[in-house]
Amino acid sequence: MAEKPMIEIDAVSRYYGIYKALDDVTLDIGAGEFFSLLGPSGCGKTTLLRSIAGFDTPTSGDIRIDGRSAIDLPPNKRPTNMVFQNYAIFPHLNVEENVAYGLKRLKLDAAEERRRVGDALEQVRLAHLSKRKAHELSGGQRQRVALARALVMRPKVLLLDEPLSALDKKLREEMQVELRTLQKAVGITFVLVTHDQYEALAMSDRIAVMFGGRIAQVATPKEIYQHPLTRQVADFLGGMNFMQARITGESAINLSVETARFGNVTVTKPRGFAASNGQATIGIRPERLRVLWDDAKADCEVTGLVVDRHYFGEITHLIVDVPGLEKPLSVSETNNFGADDIPVGAPIRLAYDPDALVALAD
Amino acid sequence: MVALPGTAQTEINVPPAAGRRWASSDEANGLTLISPTLLYALALLFLPVLIVIAYSFWSQDYLTIDRSFTLENYRVALTEPIYRDLLWRSLTISLAVSVITVACSYPVAWFISFHGGVHKNLWLFLITVPCWTSYLLRVMSWKVILGYQGVLNTGLMSTGLIDKPVTTLLYNSNAVIITLVHSWAAFAILPIYVSLEKIDRSLIEAAHDLGDNKFWSFLRVTLPLSLPGIVSAFLIVMIPTVGDYVTPKLVGGKDGVMIATAIQAQFGKGANWPLGAALSVTTMVVVSAMAGLTVLVLKLFVRRIR
Numbered sequence: 001m002a003e004k005p006m007i008e009i010d011a012v013s014r015y016y017g018i019y020k021a022l023d024d025v026t027l028d029i030g031a032g033e034f035f036s037l038l039g040p041s042g043c044g045k046t047t048l049l050r051s052i053a054g055f056d057t058p059t060s061g062d063i064r065i066d067g068r069s070a071i072d073l074p075p076n077k078r079p080t081n082m083v084f085q086n087y088a089i090f091p092h093l094n095v096e097e098n099v100a101y102g103l104k105r106l107k108l109d110a111a112e113e114r115r116r117v118g119d120a121l122e123q124v125r126l127a128h129l130s131k132r133k134a135h136e137l138s139g140g141q142r143q144r145v146a147l148a149r150a151l152v153m154r155p156k157v158l159l160l161d162e163p164l165s166a167l168d169k170k171l172r173e174e175m176q177v178e179l180r181t182l183q184k185a186v187g188i189t190f191v192l193v194t195h196d197q198y199e200a201l202a203m204s205d206r207i208a209v210m211f212g213g214r215i216a217q218v219a220t221p222k223e224i225y226q227h228p229l230t231r232q233v234a235d236f237l238g239g240m241n242f243m244q245a246r247i248t249g250e251s252a253i254n255l256s257v258e259t260a261r262f263g264n265v266t267v268t269k270p271r272g273f274a275a276s277n278g279q280a281t282i283g284i285r286p287e288r289l290r291v292l293w294d295d296a297k298a299d300c301e302v303t304g305l306v307v308d309r310h311y312f313g314e315i316t317h318l319i320v321d322v323p324g325l326e327k328p329l330s331v332s333e334t335n336n337f338g339a340d341d342i343p344v345g346a347p348i349r350l351a352y353d354p355d356a357l358v359a360l361a362d
Numbered sequence: 363m364v365a366l367p368g369t370a371q372t373e374i375n376v377p378p379a380a381g382r383r384w385a386s387s388d389e390a391n392g393l394t395l396i397s398p399t400l401l402y403a404l405a406l407l408f409l410p411v412l413i414v415i416a417y418s419f420w421s422q423d424y425l426t427i428d429r430s431f432t433l434e435n436y437r438v439a440l441t442e443p444i445y446r447d448l449l450w451r452s453l454t455i456s457l458a459v460s461v462i463t464v465a466c467s468y469p470v471a472w473f474i475s476f477h478g479g480v481h482k483n484l485w486l487f488l489i490t491v492p493c494w495t496s497y498l499l500r501v502m503s504w505k506v507i508l509g510y511q512g513v514l515n516t517g518l519m520s521t522g523l524i525d526k527p528v529t530t531l532l533y534n535s536n537a538v539i540i541t542l543v544h545s546w547a548a549f550a551i552l553p554i555y556v557s558l559e560k561i562d563r564s565l566i567e568a569a570h571d572l573g574d575n576k577f578w579s580f581l582r583v584t585l586p587l588s589l590p591g592i593v594s595a596f597l598i599v600m601i602p603t604v605g606d607y608v609t610p611k612l613v614g615g616k617d618g619v620m621i622a623t624a625i626q627a628q629f630g631k632g633a634n635w636p637l638g639a640a641l642s643v644t645t646m647v648v649v650s651a652m653a654g655l656t657v658l659v660l661k662l663f664v665r666r667i668r
Contacts, residue, residue, distance in 0.1 A: 054570075055571075084568060088564040088568035090568070101569070101572050105573040105578070106573070150572075
């Protein structure tokens with residue numbers, strides 16, 4: 001993160017009656033960072049974004065944008081602009097007028113205004129549609145108008161409220177790349193709200209995962225995927241096989257555990273970890289379990305029976321029952337070697353890397 | 363893809379769409395289904411109007427109608443000063459009524475739509491309450507309020523603001539305007555409310571986000587997007603009030619007489635149906651023109667706010 005954070009969220013809480021939408025959230029977002037707020041619906045991510053924009057006022061706490069407290073500023077006085085979930089394109093104005101909407105208040109001279117609108121439309125590749133009305137645009141085009149309309153204001157922070165959720169999968173993936181490229185080009189801070197883990201992983205510099213109005217973990221995509229702190233985070237970001245293990249040793253940073261089928265391993269102790277009854281929750285990602293074919297050998301193996309199989313095109317999900325584990329293991333294997341042909345009921349050997357096991361706080 | 367010979371064969375066998383009998387088409391089915399209502403509505407809507415138009419080109423010959431074509435009725439309707447003045451007064455009164463009604467109703471509709479909270483329906487319900495009583499009763503109650511010894515005069519006198527009753531309240535065009543504004547308010551509030559309800563609230567947030575304060579976001583987003591409601595409210599109020607007959611009769615006095623009174627006189631005491639019909643048709647045409655013009659002016663006005 002850069003020297004001084006662009007957005008400082010300081011002990012922000014938001015209550016609706018007794019319901020805590022935000023519960024003592026503290027977070028710094030760096031200048032020029034692509035930051036994602038990720039979580040299931042109702043986790044408070046949108047409330048947090050709207051608090052940054054000024055549409056929602058926190059019950060307590062402070063929000064500083066670029067070093068200045070913004071808590072008492074209305075949305076029109078904040079150096080932020082927002083891309084709304086439904087894009088909120090003004091239906092009575094055409095594309096050009098939509099983009100110029102905010103500039104009208106700046107009282108620029110006509111030539112300067114035209115130039116900035118033109119540049120913004122160029123940036124989102126919509127210059128050829130400048131005279132279209134909102135209802136004549138496709139979902140992707142509307143989103144570009146919303147982007148251009150916000151970027152033309154040259155905000156310090158661009159806030160995006162689930163901007164891709166209304167688009168179909170193909171377009172969504174294209175727009176992910178495009179948004180990322182755009183962010184690098186303009187160099188301003190982007191704060192993205194999403195419930196789509198892949199979107200957050202693919203686009204962000206850092207991700208904050210939220211549950212029940214609290215932040216569960218803030219880290220880079222790789223860190224958050226490989227070393228989730230809690231069971232909830234691990235479960236929300238892709239699948240995870242969970243198992244209970246007995247703690248045999250504990251240091252300040254490490255845990256030694258004895259598992260039922262994965263032997264004795266030493267794992268990093270997650271922040272906020274508390275053992276219950278000398279037990280710890282250990283997890284391993286489905287793709288970190290590899291099918292061992294024929295006589296192939298691996299240092300670490302588990303054996304089990306295939307009880308179910310789900311075909312997903314490039315991969316197959318195998319559900320493998322391993323005696324001694326409380327739940328069958330979920331294994332995701334590429335179909336390059338014929339995992340889609342493994343019959344249900346067949347015995348199977350799985351290889352794993354002990355480093356792939358992680359300890360999780362509850 | 364290469365077309366198989368068999369595919370081409372089947373295409374030839376399909377009868378061309380244009381060759382189907384119209385009688386079995388969806389359109390014909392639909393028209394058949396709505397025909398009873400359609401015929402009923404046509405008969406009740408257009409037949410009377412057509413009869414009125416036909417009458418306006420005929421002439422009255424004592425007790426019989428002379429069915430030879432003449433434009434004499436229109437000459438009288440358009441050139442006689444009395445009819446011209448009455449029509450002009452009707453138009454100004456109805457324009458004043460619709461402007462005042464819309465101006466007074468818009469804030470009410472806006473308040474219910476934006477700040478009505480969970481009680482929106484209760485508010486709307488309360489607005490319709492006055493309509494439960496007879497229209498005549500409501501007009502009469504305005505007489506009680508505006509009269510020489512009325513509520514308003516006695517009230518003002520008891521506070522010492524005036525020392526003798528104001529006589530300009532009742533029996534003139536002001537009284538007609540006040541009464542009509544009151545009785546049409548509910549009909550203006552509802553369409554405006556509906557169009558305000560349809561505005562996506564995130565558009566107003568977007569306007570704030572892009573630098574507008576509350577005043578500008580109202581002028582640049584809320585007002586233009588509620589224009590359809592304003593236009594409907596204008597038309598709903600303006601068109602019937604031009605031809606209003608009861609209100610001027612009851613509270614208008616001799617200065618508040620409107621064109622409908624003259625039309626009624628021709629169909630009644632005057633016993634000149636063709637002239638009455640010509641006056642009606644003239645009024646209809648002029649009202650339509652004025653309504654169209656008002657819509658145009660409103661649209662231009664809103665387009666200018668950017």
